[in-house]
Amino acid sequence: MEILLGLFYVLVFPGLLFCFAIGLLLLGIDRKIVARMQKRIGPPIIQPFYDFFKLMGKERIVPNKAAKKIYIIAPVIGLISIITIALFIPIDYFKTFFNNYADLVVIVYLLTIPSLAIIIGGASSGSPFGGVGASREVVLMLGYELPLVITLLAVGMKIGRLTNTAATFSLINIVDYQIKNGPAFLQWSLIPAALAFLMVIPCEIGSTPFDIADAETEICEGTMVEYGGILFGVYKLTQGIKIFVMISLFIAMFMSGIIPAVSSSIFVNSLVSIVWHMALVIVILFIAVSLLRATTARIRIEQAFKFYWTYPTALSLLSLVLVWAGL
Amino acid sequence: MGYTIPIGPYHSSLEEPVYAKLYTEGELIKDAEVHIGYNHRGVEKLTTQKNFIQTIALVERVCGICSHSHAFAYCLGIESITGMEVPKRGQYIRVITAELERLHSHFLWLGLAAHLIGFESVFMYAFNAREKVMDALEALSGNRVNYGMNIIGGARRDIDSGQKEKLLSMLDELHDANKTLKNIFVNDKTVAMRTKGVGIISREDAMKLGIVGPHMRASGIEYDVRANDPYSSYEDFDFKVIVHPDGDVFSRVVVRVLENDESIKIIKQALEKLPEGKINLGVKMPRVPEGEFVSRIEAPRGQLVYHIVTDGGPTNYRVSIHVPTFRNAASIPHMLKGSYVADAGLIVACIDPCFSCLDR
Numbered sequence: 259m260e261i262l263l264g265l266f267y268v269l270v271f272p273g274l275l276f277c278f279a280i281g282l283l284l285l286g287i288d289r290k291i292v293a294r295m296q297k298r299i300g301p302p303i304i305q306p307f308y309d310f311f312k313l314m315g316k317e318r319i320v321p322n323k324a325a326k327k328i329y330i331i332a333p334v335i336g337l338i339s340i341i342t343i344a345l346f347i348p349i350d351y352f353k354t355f356f357n358n359y360a361d362l363v364v365i366v367y368l369l370t371i372p373s374l375a376i377i378i379g380g381a382s383s384g385s386p387f388g389g390v391g392a393s394r395e396v397v398l399m400l401g402y403e404l405p406l407v408i409t410l411l412a413v414g415m416k417i418g419r420l421t422n423t424a425a426t427f428s429l430i431n432i433v434d435y436q437i438k439n440g441p442a443f444l445q446w447s448l449i450p451a452a453l454a455f456l457m458v459i460p461c462e463i464g465s466t467p468f469d470i471a472d473a474e475t476e477i478c479e480g481t482m483v484e485y486g487g488i489l490f491g492v493y494k495l496t497q498g499i500k501i502f503v504m505i506s507l508f509i510a511m512f513m514s515g516i517i518p519a520v521s522s523s524i525f526v527n528s529l530v531s532i533v534w535h536m537a538l539v540i541v542i543l544f545i546a547v548s549l550l551r552a553t554t555a556r557i558r559i560e561q562a563f564k565f566y567w568t569y570p571t572a573l574s575l576l577s578l579v580l581v582w583a584g585l
Numbered sequence: 586m587g588y589t590i591p592i593g594p595y596h597s598s599l600e601e602p603v604y605a606k607l608y609t610e611g612e613l614i615k616d617a618e619v620h621i622g623y624n625h626r627g628v629e630k631l632t633t634q635k636n637f638i639q640t641i642a643l644v645e646r647v648c649g650i651c652s653h654s655h656a657f658a659y660c661l662g663i664e665s666i667t668g669m670e671v672p673k674r675g676q677y678i679r680v681i682t683a684e685l686e687r688l689h690s691h692f693l694w695l696g697l698a699a700h701l702i703g704f705e706s707v708f709m710y711a712f713n714a715r716e717k718v719m720d721a722l723e724a725l726s727g728n729r730v731n732y733g734m735n736i737i738g739g740a741r742r743d744i745d746s747g748q749k750e751k752l753l754s755m756l757d758e759l760h761d762a763n764k765t766l767k768n769i770f771v772n773d774k775t776v777a778m779r780t781k782g783v784g785i786i787s788r789e790d791a792m793k794l795g796i797v798g799p800h801m802r803a804s805g806i807e808y809d810v811r812a813n814d815p816y817s818s819y820e821d822f823d824f825k826v827i828v829h830p831d832g833d834v835f836s837r838v839v840v841r842v843l844e845n846d847e848s849i850k851i852i853k854q855a856l857e858k859l860p861e862g863k864i865n866l867g868v869k870m871p872r873v874p875e876g877e878f879v880s881r882i883e884a885p886r887g888q889l890v891y892h893i894v895t896d897g898g899p900t901n902y903r904v905s906i907h908v909p910t911f912r913n914a915a916s917i918p919h920m921l922k923g924s925y926v927a928d929a930g931l932i933v934a935c936i937d938p939c940f941s942c943l944d945r
Contacts, residue, residue: 296709386588390612390926466703467775475701476927478596555775556703558927559612 267345267354277341280536281498282306287540288465288501288548295552306498313491321484323384332382333485333492336375340499343368347506348433350514350531351524361427362410365507369406369462372496373399376471379493380481391480394559395471401566402461408574409451409458413511416448416581429510437515447585451577452512454570459508459546461566463500467554468562476556501547505539513538592929594623600697601940605917605933609926617921617929619914624944632904637663637737637871640901645731647906648942650693653686654884655891655942656735659904661816662880662893663737667873673860675739676818681752681855682725682734683817683882684848688759689718690885691799691841691848694937695766698838701931702779707769714762721755724748739865749856756849763845770838780835784920784932787832794916797909798887800936803840804832810883817882821858822851834928834935841937873897884909886937908942 267273286303293300320326346360346368377395380388411425417432418425420439426432436442443452461468472480482493517534519527557565592605602623608616628647632640644655657679664671671679696711719729726732726742734740744752770776786796791804801808809826811819827843829836875897881890887909894903913936920932 292705296706297713298709386590389588390590390609393612466705469703470927473703473927475703476930477590552706554704555699555707555773555779557775557778558925560925561778 264355267356272344272347272349272352272354274341277344277499277502278495280502281495281500282310283498284501284539284543285494285498288543288551291544291548292552295548306494310491310495313486313494314488316487318487318489319484321384324484325382325384328378328382329484330489332375332379333489333496336372336379337492337496337499339368339371339375340496340503343503344499344506346429347503347510348429348514349506349510349528349535350433350437350517351519352528352531353430353433357430360429362414362429363427365429366403366407366410369503370399370403372500375496376481376493379485380483383481383484385483387477387479387483388481390477391471391483394477395481397559397563398461398468398471401563402458402570405454405566405570405574406458406462408571408578409455410511412451412574412577412581413442413448415578416445417442419581419584433510433514436513437519439515441513441516443512447580448512448577450573450580452508454574454577455508455511456542456546457570457573458566459504459542460550461562462504463497463547465547466551467557469556470559470562473556501543502539505542505546506535508542509535509538590926590929592933596930599930599933599938601938603914603933603938603940603943605921605929607921607926607929612925612927614921614924614926614929617918619917621914621940622944624940626941626945628945629904629906632901634900636899637873637901640904641735641737642733644904644906645733645735647945648908648939649730650690650939651686651884651886651889651942652731653682653734654882654889655906657683657817658880658882658884658889658891659893660735660737661882662878662891663871663873663895665878665880666876666893666895667737667871669738669866669868669871671739671817672863672865673818674743674862675864677855677859678740678742678744678864679735679817680819680822681744681852682722682732682740684852684855685718685722685725686732687848687885688845689715689722690937691845692718692766695770695838695841697934698780698834698931699776701934702776704773704776707766707776710762710769711766714759714766717755717759717762721752721759724751724755736865736868737871738868739863741865743864744856744859749859753853753856756853760846760849763842763849767842767846770842776838777835779928779931780838781831781833783834783928784924784935785831785833786916786920788830790919791832791916794919795912796887796916796936797912798883798885798937799827799837799840799844800887800913800916802827803829803837805830810881810888814881816880822854824851834931837935886910886939886942887913906942906945908939908945910936910939910943914938914943 285306290300345356348357377392380392414427415425590607594602594604604620606618644659645652647655692715696708699707786804788805807828812826824847827840873895877894879892890907892905896902
């Protein structure tokens with residue numbers, strides 16, 4: 259029974275099948291919202307599904323100059339690691355036994371793997387555009403990892419203080435505390451950290467103004483320039499799931515426990531919290547991704563790096579200092 | 586890490602083929618070369634085999650965006666060789682078409698500039714405005730791309746009062762659209778981050794390189810053929826020559842946005858002051874004596890020069906076309922040196938290149 263349940267979690271919800279659906283769906287919703295803001299009708303919301311299935315049927319071409327094995331395996335590793343993170347993030351009352359195995363440190367490690375996969379895949383493609391894209395992705399990672407880690411540290415420390423333990427990095431503890439005592443963003447010392455996290459989201463998922471590593475009009479999709487067919491589809495899918503994972507992580511860290519338990523049954527509570535979670539994901543997608551994408555131009559790599567090491571880093575450090583000072 | 590990055594011959598930031606070779610170190614461009622000639626069609630040779638009416642149709646197809654300018658400059662040349670005096674109404678209709686074409690070209694470029702810096706919303710807004718200009722041109726000439734408004738001795742189609750009202754109301758819409766674009770380009774912070782200080786050409790360098798048009802006026806040189814050497818009754822209209830001193834991509838954007846306003850102003854004046862009378866001289870096939878003339882006009886991209894030589898026969902002896910892009914393309918390597926790879930596409934595109942004009 260335990261094994262069957264585990265398989266269900268891994269393959270259906272919140273694993274492979276669900277991630278596949280929600281990732282592509284969020285990409286479609288994002289495209290539709292932006293289209294409406296640009297006075298366009300936009301593609302149907304399920305357009306990314308059409309694209310993905312079309313890409314599955316396309317020929318897979320590996321360039322002569324590419325390091326073949328790495329080139330093929332990099333996007334797949336990225337996809338696997340991002341789906342793994344989805345298993346580790348609790349959704350309010352919905353928890354799987356995977357949640358007990360992983361804490362924030364593991365999630366931070368796993369979050370870097372899709373970016374690393376992009377870097378390795380782009381660099382192995384043997385194209386100068388891929389090389390430039392990879393070097394840009396490295397710089398971006400250096401930029402946004404710092405505020406991200408400090409933010410997670412601040413939240414862990416705050417929840418740890420409140421529960422009279424040392425800093426806690428268990429997401430289960432963080433979510434449970436919020437379910438009992440209200441969401442973490444109401445703790446005013448964590449508000450700067452929440453803002454910093456929101457600023458990290460568009461860069462982590464590579465949307466304008468931070469779509470620098472795969473800038474279409476500058477370096478022809480950069481790291482993805484040589485990819486085609488199912489491998490490109492896998493990359494797009496990874497990007498979609500990354501949106502879901504990053505926003506889910508944000509909700510788990512700051513906005514859990516907004517709706518109270520509606521019944522004593524865990525199943526009903528889980529169901530309600532999942533529906534609520536999806537609604538929140540779309541709202542945050544609009545605020546943190548679509549709105550920004552429709553109203554900004556792509557900035558340069560050194561400007562992005564400077565931005566991340568000033569504002570978000572300062573905000574998250576402010577939170578950390580406030581928490582450390584016991585506020 | 587040194588890469589040699591090719592921008593072109595086919596690149597997503599270019600609509601037409603040109604090849605800029607970038608020698609980079611990391612994100613910095615150490616050296617750059619520009620190779621042209623991917624779009625050669627032999628138009629100049631063909632003009633020597635066509636008669637004067639056929640040549641109008643031919644030169645109109647040199648460029649898809651400034652098609653009227655080419656036919657305009659050619660007709661001005663032939664009219665001067667034969668000594669024709671175009672009726673005022675015909676001159677005004679030519680000016681209206683030329684200014685609508687300038688609006689079309691500038692909106693197109695503003696959209697592309699926004700697209701190149703990744704600002705897709707503004708791209709959509711600019712192309713929305715451009716669509717309105719194309720509708721206006723269709724209302725005026727019946728065509729959306731090659732307008733066919735020129736004939737030797739004047740304009741081919743008249744404007745009636747219904748068209749006039751329609752054009753005036755369209756111009757009001759365009760004015761509002763341009764106001765929105767102006768607001769975004771001048772005030773948006775990310776646009777400033779991407780365009781200020783990029784691709785700088787100082788006033789002295791602009792003089793040395795011999796660049797023309799809005800590209801030159803953005804480097805602080807106040808020169809416009811419409812104002813300095815008026816042709817086709819431009820002296821009747823009240824407009825400003827827009828100049829911006831900074832010489833970077835941002836000032837080129839500002840110059841073009843403000844020139845849109847001036848163009849709208851000129852069209853309004855021309856429509857309101859439209860004189861009565863004939864629109865052309867009614868010449869079917871002109872008898873052109875032996876002669877030579879250099880006609881120059883202000884095309885949307887800058888000064889367009891037609892050197893026309895006739896030998897008294899039924900065809901042109903020589904038509905030499907000097908397009909603005911040829912002059913401006915010389916400034917691309919100058920701008921690319923020492924800038925970032927991220928800006929390379931924008932820098933190549935910021936001269937508003939037209940390679941079908943350039944290669945003819």
